Amino acid sequence: MNRIVRHLHRLALGLCIAGTASLAAAQAAAPSYNVGATATGVPFTFLDVKTNSIQGMMVDTVTAVGKAGGFSVNVQQTVFSALIPSLTARKIDIVSAAMLKTPARQEVVDFSDPVYSYGEGLLVKGDDTRAYVSLDELKGEVVGAQVGTVFLDMLTKKGIFKEVRSYDSVADMTRDLSLGRIKAGLGDQPIMAYQIRQNTFPGVKLVDSYKPVNVGDVCLVVRKGDTETLARLNKAIAAVKADGTLAKIVQKWGI
Numbered sequence: 001m002n003r004i005v006r007h008l009h010r011l012a013l014g015l016c017i018a019g020t021a022s023l024a025a026a027q028a029a030a031p032s033y034n035v036g037a038t039a040t041g042v043p044f045t046f047l048d049v050k051t052n053s054i055q056g057m058m059v060d061t062v063t064a065v066g067k068a069g070g071f072s073v074n075v076q077q078t079v080f081s082a083l084i085p086s087l088t089a090r091k092i093d094i095v096s097a098a099m100l101k102t103p104a105r106q107e108v109v110d111f112s113d114p115v116y117s118y119g120e121g122l123l124v125k126g127d128d129t130r131a132y133v134s135l136d137e138l139k140g141e142v143v144g145a146q147v148g149t150v151f152l153d154m155l156t157k158k159g160i161f162k163e164v165r166s167y168d169s170v171a172d173m174t175r176d177l178s179l180g181r182i183k184a185g186l187g188d189q190p191i192m193a194y195q196i197r198q199n200t201f202p203g204v205k206l207v208d209s210y211k212p213v214n215v216g217d218v219c220l221v222v223r224k225g226d227t228e229t230l231a232r233l234n235k236a237i238a239a240v241k242a243d244g245t246l247a248k249i250v251q252k253w254g255i
Contacts (some may be wrong), residue, residue: 025107031071033208033229035062036078036092043194043253044218045100047077057253061115062096062220064245069236079168084109088225091128094229098188100216102150110226111219112233115246116255119212120151121189123177123204130183131209136160144173151186154214170195178203190255197254 037054039047045056054075066073073094078086083095087109101111122132132138135158143215144165145152155164165182168172170192173185178201185204189212195201224231240246 027100031232033066033071033073033093034091035073035075035094035096036083036086037062037075037095037097038080038083039077040171041080041098041188042198042200043255044188044191057116057249057255058098058218059095059245060249060252061240062094064240064249065220065233065236068239068245069232073234078102080146081168083148084221087221090223093226094233095221098191098218099221100150100214101219102205102216104153105221109221109224110146111217111221113237114217115221115237117215118188118218118251118255119215120154120186121148121192121212122207122210123174123185123187123192123201124183124207125177125180126203127204128205133209133211134208134213135186138184142181143186144176144182145186146170146173149187150214151188155186160180171201174201174204193220194254198201242246 037056037059039043039045039054041056043056044058045054048055054077059075062073062075075096076092078092080097083097083099084105085097086092102112124132130137135155139160140162142160142165143155143162144167145155147166149169152164152166155161165176167176170187173182173187176182177185189206192201193206198203198204220233222233
């Protein structure tokens with residue numbers, strides 16, 4: 001009887017060790033990715049001063065995608081204009097921010113399937129009552145946009161403005177706008193709408209009558225040719241769309 005008990009004990013111990021080894025092997029096999037996100041793109045990405053960590057819709061999204069795809073993410077603060085350079089230099093592995101998919105960017109990096117879509121918003125002073133519909137109505141004026149965004153390229157290529165000024169952040173742009181240094185600013189409509197609702201940008205407003213012309217997709221971004229990571233992301237994105245996780249994230253952030 002004692003021999004049987006000892007045998008069962010050894011068998012249980014062996015199974016426990018084997019299970020622990022299998023778990024350790026699985027954990028070791030699970031990939032981990034460094035993710036670049038900005039501190040100035042609320043509600044998509046922003047620095048939460050209470051926790052000193054990057055939060056937002058795109059942080060929740062890449063975290064959920066990681067959970068669905070069986071990999072972990074390490075979100076790092078990166079200036080928007082440095083996101084793609086950091087990606088190509090292998091300082092980060094994935095970009096998760098309010099970055100629209102464009103042909104120019106597609107020449108340098110690869111985009112996942114879309115997780116959200118939106119267009120540009122036109123920002124003016126709070127006392128500007130004109131119902132702007134297009135950028136053509138701002139011909140000859142001084143306008144601005146954030147560095148590294150498609151909106152700065154839009155304004156520059158338009159070629160009808162007295163001057164196009166570039167800013168490191170939307171906050172810097174709205175400050176100049178409220179002071180009358182520029183006539184209007186162009187930027188991510190959901191970001192600016194959210195911050196105006198939070199009273200972050202006093203003295204300015206979004207033009208409700210403006211019709212965006214550059215509606216695009218927000219995606220997760222990887223290095224050009226990184227087909228393995230891209231396939232893993234797309235499979236996980238499909239999963240969080242199918243089970244309603246992504247829809248709940250979008251609803252949570254009010255966009």
